Amino acid sequence: MDDHKQNVVLLFGGRSGEHEVSLNSAQSIYKAIDRNRYSVETIGINKQGQWFWGVLPEEIIKNGFPEINEGIQVTLVIDPTNPHFMTIDGRPLPNQGKFDLIFPVLHGPYGEDGTLQGLLEMANVPYVGSGVLGSSLGMDKDRMKAVFLEKNLPLARYVTLLRSEFLDGPELCLNKIEEKIGYPCFVKPANLGSSVGISKAHHREELMDALKTAAIFDRKIVVEETIIGQEIEVSVLGNDAPIASLPGEVLPAHEFYTYEAKYSNIGSSLLIPANLEDLVIKSLQSMAIEAFRAVEANGLGRVDFFVTPQNEIFLNEINTLPGFTEISMYPKLWEATGIPYSELIDRLIALGLERFQDRQNCKISRT
Template sequence: MDDHKLKVVLLFGGRSGEHEVSLNSAHSIYKAIDRNRYNVETIGISKQGQWFWGVLPEELIKNGFPKPDEAIQVTLVIDPTNPHFISLDGHSLPNQGTFDIIFPVLHGPYGEDGTLQGLLEMANAPYVGSGVLGSSLGMDKDRMKAVFLEKHLPLARYVTLLRSEVLGSMETCLNRIEETIGYPCFVKPANLGSSVGISKAHHREELLDALKTASVFDRKLVIEETIIGREIELSVLGNDTPMASVPGEILPAEEFYTYEAKYSDIGSSLLIPAVLDESVVKKLQVMAVEAFQAVEANGLSRVDFFVTAENEIILNEINTLPGFTEISMYPKMWEATGIPYKELIDRLISLGLERFQDKQNCKISLG
């Protein structure tokens, strides 16, 4: 192992419904990362939550995860003076399991929602991306919107309901949604990404089904009015002084940008850069950075908007760990802005180390 190279652990998979997307994102990063600068180790997390050292995303995509007795299962040692990995069966790991930074590529719950970030913070481990607060706010659509409203960012009308309310008093909930939001409307689990569990309701029967569907995935549901407009996204990169990319436009093949449309070839297309008035582009870029800063994101985020025929801008949401697949918008928009994929990976690693060093400069006690 070359001592002058940074030791990067690529962490992927996970327990969420976006497990397969994570494998594809990790595969793209693994292929593109600069081996002249980094020594790369891999850890794949199974759908059961087991951590396996040395498994490769491409092999997992093809063959699935190995059985626990067929691979090296590891865990992170929570030692702020020496964070490292150890194998559960005594196998030796390269460089005693130490690393310079972890690059998490886990989308959805238990990877993008602050839980993993909390684990890494407890271990005092450097990592790429947002911290606990930015990740948790970015995942929770209800709390995200509350923060956006506090910053006076324009949002669609929405209602938040708890699953207990929906299941305990469905009629009351239906009436409230019809009175305050109307049809058509979107029903979303508050804490899932990639359109998982999201439905569009055009009437009461569809709304009833949509609420039941979303309730399977989360205890908190967000119901939003439908905005008639173009689906525009921007990538944001940075820490304290973030910058926004050129915008891209989603042209969904279906009525909205479903999970299948994002990650399979069913006819949806991407237009990068989006054709917009320059004044609208500048407003979008400013607003994307404001949204990034509002949730205290770090490293990377994709910010999604609607732009109406009258050029009114409506902020939809922020995604603090967007996909890195070959058809993902985040890297494509930076490529169109002038930052190639390999350089983007370099910058994200540098930003993670920068954030870690900045935090080391903070005292947590008077001693």
Template sequence: MTRQKIIILFGGQSGEHEVSLNSASSVLKAIDKEKYEVETLGISKSGQWHWGIRPEQWQQDPTLQGILVNLVHDPSNPRFIALDGSTLPQDGTFDLIFPVLHGPFGEDGTIQGLFEMANIPYAGSGVLGSALGMDKDRMKAVFTEAGLPQAPYLTVLRTTLQKMMEKVLHDIEHSLGYPCFVKPANLGSSVGISKARNREELINALHLAAEYDRKIVVEQNIVGREIELSVLGNEDAKASIPGEILPSKDFYDYEAKYIDTGSRLVIPAPLDQEVVKSLQEKAVAAFKAVEACGLSRVDFFVTEGNQIYINEINTMPGFTQISMYPKLWEASGIPYSELITQLIELGFQRFRDSRSRKISL
């Protein structure tokens, strides 16, 4: 049987570059080599595309280079070419790209748009699902439309912050109160997120978030357990059993996720069966609300009285073997290697479906 050629794409220009290297390294080790012929392609922090570089090489030395390549944007024959004129394996052709990219320019619909224009099959969500999943402001608007319960929030533009700081502070204090969470609208892995307990912390948090995005989301604090579920599929998506985050810090920030090993994951989360069923239904509803495809992790808060609040959806969650997304599916009966295979097949399925439609007379 001829093996399908899969390109694992990783790295990127976002603040989650290193997280992507960890995810891609795990995928590369676990992907079924009998079924797939694998090539690696890394995007450096400065935006160059390096054919053949492996994620663990950049983890050891970020200055290493592969073969610099460009994508030939030819819908009838999409492929990569080497900028130095050298020949790539199979002339740079492939069957599908598996983008293990987190954050802006990888998880926000931009690179998905490039793949769509070039007629390339790829794993994960499309342009709309990726864009809505990345933009917390628009995500929350869609969740509201879908009737999903969430914490009260306000969205502030950086320009408004610069012109009317006092009004912004007044609105937040009177609408949301303290403590509250301040987040850049378009970043992941808790980068740029702060918990503000007073006005001084709020001002600092707003300035920090504004460094990362023109749009800032401020949320009322919800006292509850942090529960996450994994979703897998396209139109027929299903949810895993839930897991619980027990953060080592005040909240599950970047350091607690990737540096401090004191945080714990409890799988399955100890919850009443009725709550589990409601969480699974809401996770799939959130997945469909943003039109996600392939995979997503959906995060919730569950209060002492078993009230459920959705926090966010992540359309390309951390994907190491010890990350919550694959661990939840492993506990639900899908091993890590099989999960990768299913995501590749879902990518092909979505590609066939999208190419079956007419876009002109």
């Protein structure tokens, strides 16, 4: 390792349904990160949850992960006094597996939901992004909305159901949704992102199918009313003093911004900056920062809104580890606001180190 460079571990892949999104995000970061400032090591996590040292996202996209007996499988040593990676078979790693910071690019469960963050906290290592609380609140759409309501942020009407409720009494659930939400409505797994498992229901039969689909992915299902208006997204960057980007508008080719539209760049398009009045832009930026702080996010977050033709704003959700591909809204908004992609990576690394140092200043016992 070059003593003048920070050693960054790029962590990607994972067990979630957003595995492929993670590979694409990591590939973009790996290509753009400043090699004059950072030495970059890579660790890819396959869909079984096994960690492999030195695999490159571009190669995995093309050829898949190595077989278990062919790759260099590693694990994180949970020693707060000497955190490092070690190989399962005892082979040596560069710099004894030590590093300065982990840059997680893991979207969805087991990466964005606080579980990975808890592991990294136990090991006492610096990392990019939100901590356990911010990540878990940002992932769970039901609990996220509860926190937003506490802060008096404007939300569309919604209903939350447990999968067990739906399986035990589907007709009661359908009746409840029709009474409180009506049609059309959106049905979502509470703990997934990138539009995975999301459906739009226009009538009872579609609603039943949508609930069945969402129940495949999560034990908790959120049903939201449809807001007619512009789909607006704002990027947020920072820790205790976050800043907000210019807003962008999603112009979906279909009825909503599907998984395929987000990552294939087919049909749907992004309008940056969004065509909005100045007062609306300022309100969106202010509300995005409020939402970021409400869930106690850190580092980065993308906050999604609806703006009606009457300029009424509805907060939809926050993503604490948004897509970071070349066509993703988060970096494109910052580029339009004046922070290029490579500089954005620099800032996120600095914010991760800042947050780590802030935690080191806290005592955890009297002795």
